[in-house]
Amino acid sequence: MEKLTVWAARQPDAVGKMALVRGWVRTRRDSKGGFSFIELNDGSCQGNLQIVAPATLANYESDVKKLGPGAALTITGEVKASPAKGQVTEVHASAIAVLGSADPESYPLQKKGHSFEFLRTIAHLRPRTNTFGAITRLRSQVSLTVHQFFHEQGFFYIHTPIVTASDCEGAGELFKVTTLPLEGGPASTSGPGGGPDFSKDFFGKPAFLTVSGQLQAEALACALGRVYTFGPTFRAENSNTPRHLAEFWMIEPEMAFFDLEDNMTLAEAFIKRIIRDALEKCPEEMAFFHERVDPTLRPRLEAILGSDFRRVPYTEAVALLEKSGQSWEFPVGWGRDLQAEHERWLTEKHFGGPVILFDYPRTLKPFYMRVNEDGRTVRAMDVLVPGVGEIIGGSQREERYDVLAERMREQGLDPAAYGWYLDLRRYGTVPHSGFGLGLERVLLFLSGMANIRDVIAFPRTPGHAEF
């Protein structure tokens, strides 16, 4: 007797084995020919295992005939080649035990499809659906690829803090972290101006959930060469869109001795590797997304694999937009930020493929991006892909102490508050670069799913921290 996953029992070489399989019922079809068919899924793969349950089972009438979606079973039987189309193997059950029943009157998941909006209200049960099983397995594969890709390139996986006291990057609103009482306690009003007295707080100063591990990653890159973070990130921005989460997972590589061109080359190789691995390692999941979610998915991904990412300076992109003849909702002009409509036009209409825009006006970008020789632009880059828009943002970092301090002042920041960060430029400074990408954005792009709340198991968005 061998314990087999559904995946293992579906393989042709499982035929002939006596097996023990466990899983949850997807559907049951009865045949008066003297048996029932049960579709069993245990999450190990996209497909179900067909169980043939003969009426001679002792509990056929009492248990098997009552099985509905969601019931958990243990089945012993022989794996045989299936005589019918639809599956290679099937298990002829000699015994079926119900581990946990699921009352069909109240179990919310049915055989038919459900809207994603409805499934979000039962996020604890939606992992049992085809779509969320596929997303979850794909998410796992992408995570594995991230680690493999960077390790093959000599990177070290580092862990930057979740709690940070540096309110520094202007990367959106931060969540406060405090042990001070919300009201009533003396420490909540005894600070300067009648506000909280943070000297009495846990960290002795205001603290927040991180919005990026970049600054700390720079410190480690300036010692270990190539590093990357991959962890949760928090934004308290009141963004209600299908592309934003309050808690998401971000991947941030940071490389010493990389200039912006090296950075672009790495970003392009990284994106392509993620696509290639998804297609090779998750073929059933990707086929499912192509068939059920987005019929343009496969050609779009394959086109990206086969293309060279166009590298276009911001200044040139603005000129293209200005003479495009399009009517824009938002104005186009040098010094203005590119809007989503502009980015989409560039990557989808004009170039028809991935585009890396770079050298943006210094006024549009944060203090840490390296100022170009022209003095007007900085070494920033955004990778745009069809269907999604911006998927990666990165830059070469400003390694010159004086320029960096000046840029801080220019943006209203006090260099004294960034002593440790400036130290990286004071002692042994080197050119370095990095970028960031959100895991959930990557999953949207890979799966063709439309809403970011459907590519993470338990999404956190404004007003929502259920489950």
Next chain:
RNA sequence: UCCCCGAUAGCUCAACGGUAGAGCAACCGGCUGUUAACCGGUUUGUUGUAGGUUCGAAUCCUACUCGGGGAGCCA
């Protein structure tokens, strides 16, 4: 946060000023190596909440709540 759209049976929707219906699910039965099985029958509602207009409101008006799309911010 702003602009649109929506909320009716467990799910997806119809009824568009005259008193709520279909498909699916569920339940009962039939049939079949079936595979989103099929065929017949049965059950299911404070029409999101609170007000208002009206002889009469699911339907019109107001507010709120929730959901979706777009925008901003961004990853």
